[in-house]
Amino acid sequence: MKLACWNIRGFHKPLKQRGVQTLVGTQHIDVIGILESKFDDKALQNLLRIRFPGMKATHNFDMSNKGRIFVLWNPTRVDLTTVCLTDQVLHARVKCLMTQKEFCISFIYGFNTIVQRRLLWNDLIRFGANCSSPWILLCDFNNVLTPDEKQGGLKVKNYETKDFVDCVAILDLLDLKFSGCFYTWMSPKVCSKLDRVLVNQAWLSSDLNGHTEFQAPGCLSDHTVSIVSLLEDQKQKPKAFKFFNMWTLSEKFLDLVLDRWKFEGYGTCQYRLKQLFKGLKKPLQTLNRQHFGNISSRAAAAKRRLEELQRNMLHTGTILDEYKQLKRKTEIVMEAERLFIAQKTKINYLK
Known part of the structure; x- marks a missing residue:
């Protein structure tokens, strides 16, 4: 209507x-x-x-x-x-x-x-x-x-x-x-x-x-x-694919791209490039789902875990083996959140 x-x-x-x-x-x-x-x-x-x-x-x-x-x-x-x-x-x-x-x-x-x-x-x-x-x-x-x-x-x-x-x-x-x-x-x-x-x-x-x-x-x-x-079908249309800069922080990113950057076929340069990008779409979506989904929640949880570990170490004076690795993972996920917010803010500003 x-x-x-x-x-x-x-x-x-x-x-x-x-x-x-x-x-x-x-x-x-x-x-x-x-x-x-x-x-x-x-x-x-x-x-x-x-x-x-x-x-x-x-x-x-x-x-x-x-x-x-x-x-x-x-x-x-x-x-x-x-x-x-x-x-x-x-x-x-x-x-x-x-x-x-x-x-x-x-x-x-x-x-x-x-x-x-x-x-x-x-x-x-x-x-x-x-x-x-x-x-x-x-x-x-x-x-x-x-x-x-x-x-x-x-x-x-x-x-x-x-x-x-x-x-x-x-x-x-x-x-x-x-x-x-x-x-x-x-x-x-x-x-x-x-x-x-x-x-x-x-x-x-x-x-x-x-x-x-x-x-x-x-x-x-x-x-x-x-x-x-009014009264139209409210089913959401599939969201368009977007490349997030934070994906490049993953250790698996370059290997994933190199593994999937293949196309055996014929066509114009533009067509072949399109097929190469198309081959990356699902693997990158999987990467996002597994490691970057709800990135703000992941960042907050990683920060809490790191702070809790730091409090225990500073209370006991003992340096735990997992501290260095956890600190590195927290830095990566918080940087990923920053990149995500920066990219989203830039898009909203351009609109």
Whole structure:
């Protein structure tokens, strides 16, 4: 099941309509909220007939003359019932017809000023106080949550974020895990995280799971499109093979490489090199499992054993035969831990 939300800023242009139609079709979107459409009810009905036949729609056009929020859904896969409407939010209840899972959903488009947005925060707090179900919010708040969510332009002041921070704290909301773009809106000089997907604690304790991908908007908008995937198979994909520098500390490493660096066959130089590396993959994985698995735990245990032996020797004044060998093994495993952490930190930094 997939949900989406997009601030498209004016939906009269055929290029934008075609773009959303393609998104719904290629991504298999079941529910999508369109923000700042500047549509009216008549234009929406024509759009459904031409671009989205078979889909149903709801909107808050009666609350605002600027076509702020409308929602499309596929009635063959989803049952959506509108619960409450204001000029800044559309609350609904969704039922997945395939899994029978139910949850609350809110599509939000906040006003531009702090004073106007206070009505939104109050509405969300009221709705959240009466919502015990899993709840997901797909939003363009027109507001950042922290100062580091804006780059360029004037610095963010505390009074600009205070109401938003208080609302999130009161409702105990968290960002749904996400990938893709961090900043979700851009102008020629400013990037900000105005769009986000939030969930409540009931959602986290449910089996709905979910993951958001913020995709670049292309020429259709200055906001990213938010795509939420729910109820997908949670089986982990096999992890890609990675070479760890700590393996070179093993006495068996060079012998293992020399023994496995063989390939009898034909092909291009690139193909033969690939086969040589492929022959090393399983032996190195075995080496890692036997000698470097849970390296931090191994290092801590080796350090404890060495310190215990040192205390006994310093207490009795007797130098034990195994001390030199144990000290060497502890140095190797602690150096292996250091290399592992350094390599992992470098990868995270590069990302």
